Amino acid sequence: MIMLPKSQLIQAVSRAVSRGTPASSVLPDVTPPLKVVVEPPPKKLTNYSLALSTPNSAITSSCSIAGVSQVRWAHTDLKVPDFSNYRRDQTKSSSANAVESDGIRKMTSYLLVGAGAVAATYTAKAVVRGIVGNLSPAADVVALAKVEVKLSDIPEGRSMKMKWRGKPLFIRHRTDEEIEAEAQVDISTLRHPETDLDRAKNPKFLILIGVCTHLGCVPIADAGDFGGYYCPCHGSHYDGSGRIRKGPAPFNLEVPPYEFLDENVVVVG
Amino acid sequence: MSSLANLSKNLYHAVFRRTSTFVIAVVVLAYPFERAFNVGTERYFRFINKGKFYDDIKGQFGQDAEEE
Numbered sequence: 077m078i079m080l081p082k083s084q085l086i087q088a089v090s091r092a093v094s095r096g097t098p099a100s101s102v103l104p105d106v107t108p109p110l111k112v113v114v115e116p117p118p119k120k121l122t123n124y125s126l127a128l129s130t131p132n133s134a135i136t137s138s139c140s141i142a143g144v145s146q147v148r149w150a151h152t153d154l155k156v157p158d159f160s161n162y163r164r165d166q167t168k169s170s171s172a173n174a175v176e177s178d179g180i181r182k183m184t185s186y187l188l189v190g191a192g193a194v195a196a197t198y199t200a201k202a203v204v205r206g207i208v209g210n211l212s213p214a215a216d217v218v219a220l221a222k223v224e225v226k227l228s229d230i231p232e233g234r235s236m237k238m239k240w241r242g243k244p245l246f247i248r249h250r251t252d253e254e255i256e257a258e259a260q261v262d263i264s265t266l267r268h269p270e271t272d273l274d275r276a277k278n279p280k281f282l283i284l285i286g287v288c289t290h291l292g293c294v295p296i297a298d299a300g301d302f303g304g305y306y307c308p309c310h311g312s313h314y315d316g317s318g319r320i321r322k323g324p325a326p327f328n329l330e331v332p333p334y335e336f337l338d339e340n341v342v343v344v345g
Numbered sequence: 346m347s348s349l350a351n352l353s354k355n356l357y358h359a360v361f362r363r364t365s366t367f368v369i370a371v372v373v374l375a376y377p378f379e380r381a382f383n384v385g386t387e388r389y390f391r392f393i394n395k396g397k398f399y400d401d402i403k404g405q406f407g408q409d410a411e412e413e
Contacts, residue, residue, distance in 0.1 A: 179353045186361040190371060197375040198382065 081108060218242065222345035224337075227281060235297050237286065240344055244286035244294050245332070246305075247342075250316065255279045257303065258317040268328045272317045275331050283344060284318045285332050290325040305329065 084106075120126045139145045160168060166177030213221075223240045225247060230236050235248035255272070259279075263269040276282050286294050286305075293309035300306030301322065302315035312323030319328040334344040360370050395401060 179350050179357075182357055182361070183353045186357070186367075190361075190367070190374075193367075193371040194374050194378050197371055198379050201375065201379065 079111065079113075220345070222343055224341060224343050226340055227342060228340045230281075235282075237297075240285075240332070245344060246282075246284045246286045246297060246318075248282040248284075248297070250280060250282055254303065254316045258315065261315065261317075261319075266328075267320050267326070270317075270319060270328055275317055275319075275328070277334075278336060281342070282317065283332065283334055283342065285330040287330065288312055288325055289320065289327040289329065290323070295329070 118125075120129060164177075164181060166172060166181060167174055219241060221241055223238065223245070225236070225238070227247070227249070230247060230249040232249050233251050235246055238245050238247075258272040261272070263271055272279060288295050288307040288309065290307065290310055290312050293307050295305035295307040295312070295314060297305055300313040302313050304316045304318060304321075305314040306312070307314075307323065307325065310324050312325035313321045314325075314329055315321050317328075318331070320326070332344055334342050336342050360366050391398065
């Protein structure tokens with residue numbers, strides 16, 4: 077609606093207009109400033125009209141040509157809460173000198189993060205070890221494992237120790253004197269009577285499980301009073317065939333099941 | 346103490362400022378931490394369960410005298 081000053085309206089109405097083109101009626105040459113007045117929006121007086129103004133979903137602002145344009149709502153009724161319980165003491169006051177407390181603030185932050193990172197690294201190491209350890213042979217596979225030994229690697233008079241099914245395995249390449257000495261032992265004097273030939277299929281090689289029959293320690297080879305093994309835990313003496321001679325052990329050292337595949341190779345288990 | 350302030354300043358500039366140096370420091374410190382943590386927790390476990398381990402009651406069996 078364009079408003080003109082009243083005077084001009086009255087003039088326009090009261091003047092006689094000659095019959096002619098509308099262009100012949102001319103208004104005085106004053107161009108008034110155009111005042112554009114927008115009608116105020118209707119007052120929201122009902123629940124329905126109020127509800128139309130309230131946001132009913134997550135507030136976003138979007139503007140598109142063919143789609144919906146939404147306006148972000150600024151909630152001026154919300155108060156920013158007081159965070160002073162979470163703030164650092166050194167910087168709470170607005171007049172505090174931040175440079176002075178810079179060192180302490182930095183160190184607390186970084187040292188806490190560093191300590192947490194070290195603990196996390198330790199945890200990660202343990203987790204990775206567990207996962208990678210999953211690739212190793214399962215317990216039941218290890219429990220029934222066989223081991224193949226090349227006997228030519230063992231020089232005469234020396235013994236070889238290896239791990240078999242979680243237990244120590246002793247293989248000794250015996251000299252002729254040792255074999256002779258063992259063959260001549262009177263088995264009736266032994267606590268656990270067994271001849272040397274019972275225990276070693278091929279007397280040249282003595283294959284034993286190195287676990288003391290008393291309480292399970294590992295005996296030491298070439299030690300003890302009988303030219304064989306000696307268990308340091310409780311002082312059991314075994315001879316050159318692994319038979320118990322002195323000390324608390326009740327039985328001779330155990331002989332595992334084994335086979336000679338040929339002259340040089342034995343499969344234990 | 347100004348020497349403490351100096352130390353923290355140098356520590357920051359040498360280690361904490363760059364992520365790469367921070368990570369190196371963390372990984373290097375993880376090894377002694379692992380050892381110390383394992384030893385510490387083991388000792389604590391033995392302390393809590395004192396009297397239940399074989400080591401604690403070994404003396405009661407009189408076998409040690411036989412050991413040469």
